[in-house]
Amino acid sequence: MKCISVYTDNFELFSDIMDQVMETKLAEHEEKEFEGVIVSHSGDVPEHYLDRMSVKPEVVVMKDKSRGTTILQHGKVFEILVPEMENTNA
Helix, strand or coil: CEEEEECCCCHHHHHHHHHHHHHCCCCCCCEEEECCEEEEEEEECCCHHHHHHHCCCCCEEEEECCCCEEEEEECCEEEEEECHHHHCCC
């Protein structure tokens, strides 16, 4: 899974820029700024990463069924997990 990190703890702001983030093709470890928020392609994470993170009490897990993505929110970061099949549709 590809992991895109969005460095904010503001859910409303995250929601506002989500479409822009998902439409932007980022190279691995590339950073961009959207409305003052740094967004980074954090590389690939193993399948068990989601399982490991979702059991932590400080992690909020959200599913975006329309995009087929999973969003983890913890601390001051949102992590968008994109399945590999999304990468081939570019």
